[in-house]
Amino acid sequence: MIFFKTEKHQRTITIKKDVRDGILSYCKMNHPNECILVLRGKSRKGKILVDGLVIPPFFHTGPTFAGFPHSFLPFDTSYVGTVHSHPSGVAKPSVTDLHNFFGFVSIIIQSPYEDGDVFAYDRDGNLLEVTISSDQS
Numbered sequence: 001m002i003f004f005k006t007e008k009h010q011r012t013i014t015i016k017k018d019v020r021d022g023i024l025s026y027c028k029m030n031h032p033n034e035c036i037l038v039l040r041g042k043s044r045k046g047k048i049l050v051d052g053l054v055i056p057p058f059f060h061t062g063p064t065f066a067g068f069p070h071s072f073l074p075f076d077t078s079y080v081g082t083v084h085s086h087p088s089g090v091a092k093p094s095v096t097d098l099h100n101f102f103g104f105v106s107i108i109i110q111s112p113y114e115d116g117d118v119f120a121y122d123r124d125g126n127l128l129e130v131t132i133s134s135d136q137s
């Protein structure tokens with residue numbers, strides 16, 4: 001019997017606690033509209049660290065879709081993905097979300113935007129494990 005070693009990189013994502021808190025309060029501020037933010041950080045061998053946020057220029061928002069034209073973003077390799085809110089309270093990525101995938105990870109925050117309402121997805125819509133880091137360094 002042959003055992004195949006799975007070569008698929010299981011991506012993991014770590015978000016700094018102050019960044020996570022910033023995302024949650026931004027979502028609450030914009031409720032009941034969706035909001036979107038760009039994630040800054042690092043990605044190495046499938047491990048993604050989110051350590052900063054950027055408010056995208058010219059973003060448009062509404063109760064069902066938040067987006068921004070990617071072409072307005074300056075080329076910056078420190079952008080690892082985006083985060084947006086789902087005021088409906090269901091964190092499942094929509095077809096539009098997957099079409100507008102940017103970077104390595106798409107984080108969705110579902111209403112009511114508490115600590116347990118943070119979900120991260122890869123390009124294929126697979127749920128990733130999220131770790132919150134309280135490391136202040």
Ligand SMILES: [Zn+2]
Pocket residue numbers: 084085086093094097108
């Ligand atoms: Zn969405």
